[in-house]
Amino acid sequence: MQRVVIIGIGDDGASVYSLLKNIEDVKIVCLFKTGAEKKTVDLWTNENVKILDIEKLPEIKNIDVIINTVGSKEVNNFIKGISGSVSVVETSAVNIMLRLFREKEELLQIKRIQGELSTILNSVQEAVEVADNNGVVKYVNPAFTRITGIPGEQRIGKNVFDISPDGALAMALKTGKNIFGHRVRVGGSNAEVVSNASPIIVDGNLEGAVVVFQHFTDVMKLMDELRHHTTMIENLYDKLGQVTTCKYSFADILGNSPDLKKSIQVAERAARSNSTVLLLGESGTGKELFAHAIHYASSRREKPFIKVNCAAIPENLLESEFFGYAKGAFTGATKSKIGKFELANGGTIFLDEIGDMNLILQGKLLRVLQEMEFERVGGNQTIRVDVRVIAATNRNLPQLIRSGKFREDLYYRLNVVEVTIPPLRVRKEDLPILVNHLIIKLNRKLGKKVKGLTPDAEEVLYSYDWPGNVRELENVVERVMVTVDEDVLSKKNFIQHVSQLKTTPERDMELIPIDRMEQILISKALAKYGNTVEGKRRAAQALNISLATLYNKIKRAKFENSNV
Structure with a gap:
């Protein structure tokens, strides 16, 4: 057993220690630190070894070898003065020892990298082929054989310029440039592939090239799958952009008039079923608000709420809006589109201004209500849906039926539950609560601090019949709040706006007492x-x-x- 001490606790000392500590016939007695070293003992905190000052060296007995890793002249002289018969390994010999040790470590590291790289290349699904700068094939992975049918031993050692001169690997060797998306038939096989190749450059010199390729049919399958998923994403994106949720509940319908309460009661009962609801009322009375509330109170509240304004969409586009269209259905239809009924599947569709729908589309809508199925425009696939329909109109549907402008069978299909929403002129007792709500809402929107109305301002509002109903009331209140700075709104603020709306043509009146x-x-x-x-x-x-x-x-x- 050789008893060894090491002089120096720097990088060289650490390397010598790592080299010797696992050798069975060597016992490292201790390490000595010198004043010439900048390293501290922190380097050795995880090692179970004594570290002493070099002045303690003479106190250590039975030393066989002193290994000096410090090139200091003073340290060399100190060791020679006390070494006696002890063998001393000088720094020059230590340097040779360290060089061999580090080359061994580098070689082990290279072998580890080679093993990792080999494992990676053998596991990838793409074929990999490597050639040197003369074109001689040096390596192919298992996927190469799977794709081409050529065993590796039949490929390695062959020259790519002979067996596949038009391939991407040969092109990369000839040009020294990257080759992308090169479609070719692999030499020696019938496999048509799409390949990418790159030259291997080391210190500015071309040392070879590598090619990675897949079977063309695999690429086409991936492209088809990509197109399919892209279409799905586009459809889902379109669907996400059109799907809305209900914004209001029955708590948002303000008013205490008997007529309004009666309408709310009917609507609440309708919400508990899946029956079709027809909302009747003048423009501005809150038909859409009722539609939102019915959906929110129903079992479908977590599903989509889709609104379609039948009067706002051109007649020639209304069918495609309702039912969607198939790719190629007409010029410009480069992809399929989901219709409103399909978007509303599981939820509610609100058909506003239903009285303005043309007769042809009324017939198609009737079929959907009866069968809950339809085909997209230009398509032949029948699509089944589960949709609750709420329709609304401010027109007199029975009169439209008599004039031949609305289908009677559709009217009865829509009018399962009828909810008539009263106009504002018959529920003026609700004006205070409506105006107060509007003031609070508009204060936030406009940054105002309006507190309320004077009695004479209230009288102006009571004296007006509000043909535009709640929508008109909101318009007037907002117009006044925008144009005045008072905290309390008075008669003079409203009279000009209301009187303009009340102006009617003069007509002859019979004189009476x-x-x-x-x-x-x-x-x-x-x-x-x-x-x-x-x-x-x-x-x-x-x-x-x-x-x-x-x-x-x-x-x-x-x-x-x-x-x-």
Whole structure:
């Protein structure tokens, strides 16, 4: 057993230690550090070895070999002065030892890399072929044999310029450039491949080339699969862009009037079924709001809610919007498109302005409602769907039926559950809550701090019949809030906007006594606002008289039907 000490704890000392520590006949007694070294003992924190100052060297007994890895003159002289019969390995011999050790390590590293590279090349599905700078094949992987049918031993050693002169590998060797997407038949086989080749350049010199290729049919299959998935992605992207969810619930329908509450009750009952619903009401009454609420309250709320405005889409495009179209159905149809009914599958489709649909499309819509199936425009594949239909219109459908503009059978199919939404003029008691909601909403939108309306401003709103209903009310309130800076909106802010809308052409009126005209106005006011105490209060405000005066006039006129 050779007892060895190592002088130096730097990189060279560490390398010598690594070289000797696993040799059975060598025992490393300790290491010595010198003042000439900048390295610290931190390098050795994971090694179970003693590290002493070099001044302690004379104290170590029974040393067979001293290995000096430090080239310091002072250290060399110190060792010679105390070594006696102990063998000393000088730094020159250490350098030779380290060079051999490092070459061995590099060789092992190269072998590891070769093993890893060989494993990778043998496992890939693409064929790999390598040739030297003279064109002699040096390597082929197993995939080469699988694709071409040529065993590796029959290929290695052959020259590519003889067996495959038109291949990508030969071209890369001739030109020294990368070759991409080269389609060729492999020499010696019937395999048609698509290949990529690259020259191997080392220190600026061409040392060979490598080619990677796949069978052409495999590439075509991949391309077909790519096209298929691209089409799927495009269709899903289109579908995602068109699918919406419901925005409103019944809690968003504001108002306490009996007529509105009755409509909400009918709609809530309809929501619990899958029956078709027909929403009737003037423009601006909130038919779309009801449609959203019905969908939200139904079992389909997690599914799509698709809206189609039948009046906004040209007649010649409405069918393709409803049912989609197949690729090549008409000029410009470069891909298939999903229609609204298919998008709404499992959910609800809202057909707004259904009364404006042409008769031909009405017949096709009737079939969908009856059979829940259809074909895309230009296609022959029958598509089945599960869709709940909610239709809406502001037109008189029975009158359209009588004039031959709407199919009676479609009307009965749509009108399973009918919900009539009252106009604003018959539920003016809802004006305060609607206006308050609009003010809060528009304050956020416009950055305003409007607190409310003065009584005379409320009277202006009560005195107007709102032919545009809630939509018109929102338009007027927003217009006023945009143009004024007051915190409380007054009559003067509204009168110009409402009076412009109230302007009607003058017409001849039969002259009648003033007291008779007074009776007529009181009768109209009571008919409009009702005979309740609240109704009479509003009637008095509309007539610009006190409530007491109104009661006196009613009593004096002896209105028998006033229920006073």
